[in-house]
Amino acid sequence: MVLPAKDKVADIVRACRLIRRMTEAQPGHLKSRLLYYDMLIRYFTRILRARENGDFIAAHSVFFPAEVLYAMGLVPMHTESTTWMISLFPGECADMISEGASLGLAAEICTPHRGLAGAYSLRALPRPDVMLWSNMVCDNTAKCGELIMEVCGCPGFFLDRPFKNSEREIAYLAGELEDMVRFLEERSGRRMDWENLAATVARMDEQIELVRRINELRKHVPTPFSPLGFLELVSVDYLFPGQPEAIEYLKTLYGELEERVAQGRGALPEERFRLMTLFIPPMYLMNFLEDISRQYGAVSVIEPFFTYWGEGRLDPSRPLESVARKSYLIPEMRMYGPLDSRAIDGIVKCARDYRVDGAIYYADVGCRHSCAVIKLFKDVLNEMDIPVLVLDCDVVDPTATSKEEMKAKFEQFFELLEDR
Amino acid sequence: MQDYPELRTLEKFREVNREFPKNRFILEHKAQGKKVFGWLCTYVPEEVIHAAGILPVRIVGYSEETDLTEGTAYMHVNNCSFSRSCLELGLKGEYSFLDGVVGGSTCDGARRLFDLWRHYIGTPFHHVLTVPRKYTERAHRLYYEEVEEFTRHLEEFIGRKVTDEALLASIGLYNETRHLLSQLYGLRRRDNPPITGAETMDVLNASFRMPREVFNSWLRELLAEIEDRRRDVSGKYRARLMLIGSVLTNTDFIRSIERQGGIVVTDELCTSTRYWTDPVVLKDGLSPLEAIARRYLGNFPCARMFPSEERFNRIVEFAREYRVDGVVSQIVRYCVPYCHDLPLLTKRLREVNVPVLALDVEYGSSGSGQIATRVQAFLEMLEARNGIASKR
Ligand code: SF4
Numbered sequence A: 001m002v003l004p005a006k007d008k009v010a011d012i013v014r015a016c017r018l019i020r021r022m023t024e025a026q027p028g029h030l031k032s033r034l035l036y037y038d039m040l041i042r043y044f045t046r047i048l049r050a051r052e053n054g055d056f057i058a059a060h061s062v063f064f065p066a067e068v069l070y071a072m073g074l075v076p077m078h079t080e081s082t083t084w085m086i087s088l089f090p091g092e093c094a095d096m097i098s099e100g101a102s103l104g105l106a107a108e109i110c111t112p113h114r115g116l117a118g119a120y121s122l123r124a125l126p127r128p129d130v131m132l133w134s135n136m137v138c139d140n141t142a143k144c145g146e147l148i149m150e151v152c153g154c155p156g157f158f159l160d161r162p163f164k165n166s167e168r169e170i171a172y173l174a175g176e177l178e179d180m181v182r183f184l185e186e187r188s189g190r191r192m193d194w195e196n197l198a199a200t201v202a203r204m205d206e207q208i209e210l211v212r213r214i215n216e217l218r219k220h221v222p223t224p225f226s227p228l229g230f231l232e233l234v235s236v237d238y239l240f241p242g243q244p245e246a247i248e249y250l251k252t253l254y255g256e257l258e259e260r261v262a263q264g265r266g267a268l269p270e271e272r273f274r275l276m277t278l279f280i281p282p283m284y285l286m287n288f289l290e291d292i293s294r295q296y297g298a299v300s301v302i303e304p305f306f307t308y309w310g311e312g313r314l315d316p317s318r319p320l321e322s323v324a325r326k327s328y329l330i331p332e333m334r335m336y337g338p339l340d341s342r343a344i345d346g347i348v349k350c351a352r353d354y355r356v357d358g359a360i361y362y363a364d365v366g367c368r369h370s371c372a373v374i375k376l377f378k379d380v381l382n383e384m385d386i387p388v389l390v391l392d393c394d395v396v397d398p399t400a401t402s403k404e405e406m407k408a409k410f411e412q413f414f415e416l417l418e419d420r
Numbered sequence B: 001m002q003d004y005p006e007l008r009t010l011e012k013f014r015e016v017n018r019e020f021p022k023n024r025f026i027l028e029h030k031a032q033g034k035k036v037f038g039w040l041c042t043y044v045p046e047e048v049i050h051a052a053g054i055l056p057v058r059i060v061g062y063s064e065e066t067d068l069t070e071g072t073a074y075m076h077v078n079n080c081s082f083s084r085s086c087l088e089l090g091l092k093g094e095y096s097f098l099d100g101v102v103g104g105s106t107c108d109g110a111r112r113l114f115d116l117w118r119h120y121i122g123t124p125f126h127h128v129l130t131v132p133r134k135y136t137e138r139a140h141r142l143y144y145e146e147v148e149e150f151t152r153h154l155e156e157f158i159g160r161k162v163t164d165e166a167l168l169a170s171i172g173l174y175n176e177t178r179h180l181l182s183q184l185y186g187l188r189r190r191d192n193p194p195i196t197g198a199e200t201m202d203v204l205n206a207s208f209r210m211p212r213e214v215f216n217s218w219l220r221e222l223l224a225e226i227e228d229r230r231r232d233v234s235g236k237y238r239a240r241l242m243l244i245g246s247v248l249t250n251t252d253f254i255r256s257i258e259r260q261g262g263i264v265v266t267d268e269l270c271t272s273t274r275y276w277t278d279p280v281v282l283k284d285g286l287s288p289l290e291a292i293a294r295r296y297l298g299n300f301p302c303a304r305m306f307p308s309e310e311r312f313n314r315i316v317e318f319a320r321e322y323r324v325d326g327v328v329s330q331i332v333r334y335c336v337p338y339c340h341d342l343p344l345l346t347k348r349l350r351e352v353n354v355p356v357l358a359l360d361v362e363y364g365s366s367g368s369g370q371i372a373t374r375v376q377a378f379l380e381m382l383e384a385r386n387g388i389a390s391k392r
């Protein structure tokens, strides 16, 4: 059945509103959670209303520098996050995924991307005015754009982001960004507001600093941040880079966590297992995973590839160069960039500093890049006497996982940790 | 049963392949105290390695279907079987003769293979080049600087300079290979090609496993032998085919298609056409290293490059030049760059009236079983469609 246009995004907004109301009704809820849902509602409503507001939708792949889009007054639409959110909230992905397959995309292509092409083809997402994508992480992102352009009948720009992080590669990326700005100016009829970009970069720098400071608080035993709260940090970074809302959210969260630390309170009534999360858990299992965490006193204290930023600051006086530089500071680069001894040392340091008892590896069947290093990280962590639980799953497709099996594996793993 | 004579020279190439990885050329080279480097992708400039006095060999996996127990344990089953197969050979010590490994930031499979190779196999020298995905002047500049950095790294390792003279000599040698291979492919354009697709793959496989000087002389010999014998392998073909997609080294795969009457007259594979088509062009004002870098980035593109249209255009052009009736796309499972291109490329080929058979394969596949059945049905469809009179 072909769904009416925009249905999936409207579903996300509806679900976020509902969860926000429910959160607010809970005694002792955190203000940061409400802010978080406000942000999601704002983000997807903006996409939903773009046409009537005369806005220009720039769809973009994961880790794409949306700072530039915000500074130009465009409406960003983070493609992978949109598929994750569809899986997380309305939970209806099967139609998109099978439509992606009928476009000719093989089963090996990760579901965020197969589902995305399918969703556009079903007109279940608003049609973007441009498609922007890069090779920031994997071949799936690097290759996703041309088919979307074809399906949506829109123009596109591929941002070629070099692999290593030498100065000449950063300069190359800054050059690519310049070309992209020109392309967007031509297509959207809007000019880049350079002052706005500089201010956005300054805020992005602050945003990274805030996440670093939040992570410092997470080192405390017991840790103050909720077991899967890191997904909020990730979404805020993906959807609101350098935006005032992000700063407000992070400052509020920081204050809340600081207070908990001062009171010696943890996020869970009893913290038994401090975990390192490697890769993204399946979105449709969030409630189930929350339950498991509470039941066993297990909490993710650090995610080297999602919340643990690299060292370095951004310079607002060199905005485009800073945007380029940021792409090499993002935590994911520890996994997706060259896997040299520096990257491996980063994991070791994380495990030590955050006093990790065990690690959970969500082995997403469609994500070759992350799965290819499971053994390597397992070996590195096992050498530090840290066991690793590998869970086969798919980040958005529920048919790939059995809850019972996953629960049994968690139980076994926690028993093992307990015995130690 | 084939009804054309065997080629003597071809047997020599096959011998080199049978013994690989540890074939006699490699062992002799090592016995003389010289170095051997493995390269992982066609975006690694071989001339530079050669000009440093090192024997470059291409790292490939088993040319047959095998259980990749170790490769899979180290790399996870959702990575292409090509990279797992290479890793398995490496882990088993089959590439223990290597003094260095050079890769590029080309695709997930190749990048991870490089990462794991460095971590677990630990060949003395390793280097990964950033390879841009575009063809802009900026991209060429970046790639040149990458090649230059690689050259400096190599010089440090061998303790001497890689001179322009040496680079020019290597360019000459490698361009000669390209020229000879284009002659060989030229013969396949004929109505009655004198060499099969499987035989051509035997030659190509040997090209990256032996000293280039010897390879070129054998290839010259082969070309002469083919002409002398006035060979014609087309006997009973039902359709002229082009083979495209992921890396392929198993000649049995092509042989199984050809046994069913589909003669493979050309291809678009990184182990063949995309390896040899474009020469290094020495133009005024370009240093030898610049000319090399320009050729490698601008070569017949892999599916990783943007825009894909460049690759599609070249495929369409080849299909026309070689007058193919159909295209067989063989994509190794989890080879994402090629998987993504398939819907658009199929559409593009349909527009020029060339049907595509899309096969999902494992690297090393012999093309038997279900694949053979699908090839058979495809050939029947082509026969019916084109009214190709079966010569059977
Ligand atoms: S899940 Fe993996 S393969 Fe898919 S977009 Fe994310 S990083 Fe790429």
Ligand code: SF4
Pocket (backbone or CB within 6 Å): B080, B082, B083, B107, B108, B109, B110, B246, B247, B332, B334, B335, B336, B337, B338
């Ligand atoms: S191009 Fe495909 S088959 Fe080759 S290494 Fe990359 S992913 Fe594997």
